[in-house]
Amino acid sequence: MSSTQSSSTDQDALLQAAIDRSLRYPVMFFLTSGAAWLALALLLGVIASAKVHNPEFLGNWACLTYGRVFPAHINALVYGWGMQAAFAVILWLMARHSGRKCPDAVMILTAGHVWNLGVALGSAGILAGNGTGMPWMEFPSYIWPVLLGSYCVIVMGSFNQFRIHPQGRVAIPQWYIFAALIWFPWIFSTANLLLHCLPGHPVMAAGINAWYKSALVFLVFTPVALGAAYDLAAQVTGRPVSSDALAKLGFWSLAVIAPWAGMQKLAGAPVPYFLPYVGAAAAALLFIPICAAAINTVRMMWPCRKTFIAHPTLQFITAGITSLMVIAVTSVVLYLPDSTLPLTQFSWSGYGFDILALYGFFSLVMFGATYFIVPRVAGRAWLSNKLVQVHFLFSVYGMITICWVALFGGFQQGMSQENWQLPWIGVSAVTNPYAVAITFAWCLMLFSNVFFCLHLILMWRSPDRLRAHHAPGEPAPAIPDHTAEHIY
Amino acid sequence: MSSPNKMPFFKDAYHMSGAQRRVGAAAPASAVDGRVDSNGTAPVSLGVLTVFGVVVLIAGGILGGAGRFFDYRTMFRAGYERIPAPGEGDAQPPPKAALASYMARGAKIYAAKCIVCHGPEAKGDGINFPALAGSTWATGETQRFAMIILNGLQGPISNGKSYGAGMPSQAAGLTPEDVAGVMTYVRNNFGNNTGDIVTVAMAKAALEISAARAKAGQQVTAAELTADHRKALPGPPLDPTALVNPITLTPVRTSAPASAAPKP
The missing domain is CATH 1.10.760.10 (Cytochrome c-like domain)
Incomplete structure (x- = not known):
């Protein structure tokens, strides 16, 4: 390395450090409160799941009946953890790629608190019995403008940062993040306006709801996680994306295909006949964008597979990408309207698919991103490598259990449901062991994520890098004064 | 800056120690973050395109069942007839x-x-x-x-x-x-x-x-x-x-457990 290169690299490094430091409070806030919501969501998930096989469990509490706990669980998972983890990653990635510091930490933090307040009020509303009954939109109808407003404030700065390309081109993670930034308000306001403000035919409302669920997964969570996976795989391994063409194919096919998916959930319902088929075909076609992104990211990480076990970010991202491939294959296999769809339409397979996407793919990639980002923005190392490994193992094994059981136990359930001579209670009896297994897996994941949350909270202590990481015996290096001249 | 093809050692990237001394105390962790300035130009391989082609064919097969597109008045397949439930009691209406x-x-x-x-x-x-x-x-x-x-x-x-x-x-x-x-x-x-x-x-x-x-x-x-x-x-x-059976009014034998049918 020549000295000029070296000094420009040092400049880059200092700039990156300054950017990271400017993001400390917003990113840490979203990740920590997100992790707290995740732990709460998993606790509610354990309760909801236990009620499937043991209905008397906590049966005397009106607010803990299945019909309230289950939506509270999913909504806390989606809006409490999922969106907040996405905010943290969006803020960090956009700032890093634009080479600009955090636009306005105070405003973002204020809006972040409003978002948390909205999620808290919404979850309390669900538990109090005021849920709307629309999957993933169960928050009482006055919550969504609060969420949409605070969303706009939170991401406004990142949205503006997209215009800045210090490297002269738009990086792949930026494509995905910017697209997700636009798509979320589009689908969120469309679904909420159509369902809360302009209610039409109730059957079509169910269709819009199914479309919203699918779009939230494939147009918001998937691009955010893919952006993070592309970026972190490149950063950790130091290797470029192998195929620009494949990345473009993956991005644009996602943009074109994903908005069509979702209505397959309504096969057989009295909606216009072609809609569920278009949804099922789009769900199958989602294999293409998913597979393209998976191939590209795995190719980046593949040469580093030997040291792979030592790096939690790579571990989590690989596990997430693996889940994503399972999603791709299952979305081809599970949604064939005349053969498999009747078996999965009203069984656990749908739930398994949701959890696979929300936790198996999105959350695992977000964990990988968290383990990479937090030491940089918080300025201190993770406290315990063991906790990280436990988090990984419990998450992955819990995930495998839930998905295996829900996707394939769901098949068994679907076949029992199709047997009209078997009364409904008999279907429950057939699938009881699967329900117990799901509860067990949620317990594993709850355990690991409580520690994840505590670990994150401990990372709020003041930066320790100067104290801990200069060589013993050497004087502590002076802290460079980062003023505007380090930020171009 | 680590060279593009070298994996930064775990402790460096993760616990931020070695790299820190190299680029100054203020930017320890960031220093090992790879900066990848250009994407590769590898073409999309034939195998990948073939797999995508198969998926497109499957999706096309699904679309083929969809009837007329953007026909918002038809709710059922043309010539739809109820398929009798499979298994014992073929062609019987639901009890x-x-x-x-x-x-x-x-x-x-x-x-x-x-x-x-x-x-x-x-x-x-x-x-x-x-x-x-x-x-x-x-x-x-x-x-x-x-x-x-x-x-x-x-x-x-x-x-x-x-x-x-x-x-x-x-x-x-x-x-x-x-x-x-x-x-x-x-x-x-x-x-x-x-x-x-x-x-x-x-x-x-x-x-x-x-x-x-x-x-x-x-x-x-x-x-x-x-x-x-x-x-x-x-x-x-x-x-x-x-x-x-609602047509013949004859009782239907079910495989139901005895407790399932509510007794008056």
Whole structure:
């Protein structure tokens, strides 16, 4: 390395450090409160799941009946953890790629608190019995403008940062993040306006709801996680994306295909006949964008597979990408309207698919991103490598259990449901062991994520890098004064 | 800056120690973050394109079932016919509760045969046609009720009053299922509420008894009804909640556990 290169690299490094430091409070806030919501969501998930096989469990509490706990669980998972983890990653990635510091930490933090307040009020509303009954939109109808407003404030700065390309081109993670930034308000306001403000035919409302669920997964969570996976795989391994063409194919096919998916959930319902088929075909076609992104990211990480076990970010991202491939294959296999769809339409397979996407793919990639980002923005190392490994193992094994059981136990359930001579209670009896297994897996994941949350909270202590990481015996290096001249 | 192809050692990247001293204390962790300035230009391989092609074919196959696109009025496949449920009991309609099935059959017969005289609410008209609602001959012994339907009736009725020229026989075209249905319907509708079912077996017995009457073919009278037919039709009773085939009204055997079917 020549000295000029070296000094420009040092400049880059200092700039990156300054950017990271400017993001400390917003990113840490979203990740920590997100992790707290995740732990709460998993606790509610354990309760909801236990009620499937043991209905008397906590049966005397009106607010803990299945019909309230289950939506509270999913909504806390989606809006409490999922969106907040996405905010943290969006803020960090956009700032890093634009080479600009955090636009306005105070405003973002204020809006972040409003978002948390909205999620808290919404979850309390669900538990109090005021849920709307629309999957993933169960928050009482006055919550969504609060969420949409605070969303706009939170991401406004990142949205503006997209215009800045210090490297002269738009990086792949930026494509995905910017697209997700636009798509979320589009689908969120469309679904909420159509369902809360302009209610039409109730059957079509169910269709819009199914479309919203699918779009939230494939147009918001998937691009955010893919952006993070592309970026972190490149950063950790130091290797470029192998195929620009494949990345473009993956991005644009996602943009074109994903908005069509979702209505397959309504096969057989009295909606216009072609809609569920278009949804099922789009769900199958989602294999293409998913597979393209998976191939590209795995190719980046593949040469580093030997040291792979030592790096939690790579571990989590690989596990997430693996889940994503399972999603791709299952979305081809599970949604064939005349053969498999009747078996999965009203069984656990749908739930398994949701959890696979929300936790198996999105959350695992977000964990990988968290383990990479937090030491940089918080300025201190993770406290315990063991906790990280436990988090990984419990998450992955819990995930495998839930998905295996829900996707394939769901098949068994679907076949029992199709047997009209078997009364409904008999279907429950057939699938009881699967329900117990799901509860067990949620317990594993709850355990690991409580520690994840505590670990994150401990990372709020003041930066320790100067104290801990200069060589013993050497004087502590002076802290460079980062003023505007380090930020171009 | 690490070289592009070298994996930064875990402790460096993760616990931020080695790299930190190299680039200064303020930027330890960031220093090992790879900066990758350009994407590779590898083409999309043929194998990948082939797999994508297969998926496109599958998706095309799914789309092929979709009928006309953007046709917002068609809710069902063209020429849709219900596929019978697979397995034992092929081509049978789904079973329904006995009372509901008998009532549904009875409602059709009532609408075809009885409604003209006895009226939609079975109140009659008070001059030529008596009420069935609240009639003790309708809700009382089933054999007496069956004889009236199958043979017609002349002379005074349960309330002692005579109505017009009497009622003609309604037996023509009635199957045992129809008789059972319409009797169950009248006995459990219009405010009548016996809660029991006149089964197909009972209706068959009624047809036999009717054919064996001494004055077969003539209308029955109150005297004959009281003398010969003031009893229940023979046959085992049927649980109103038991599942039956709604067409044949025969009980359906289910693989249900005994506890599943609610007992009254």
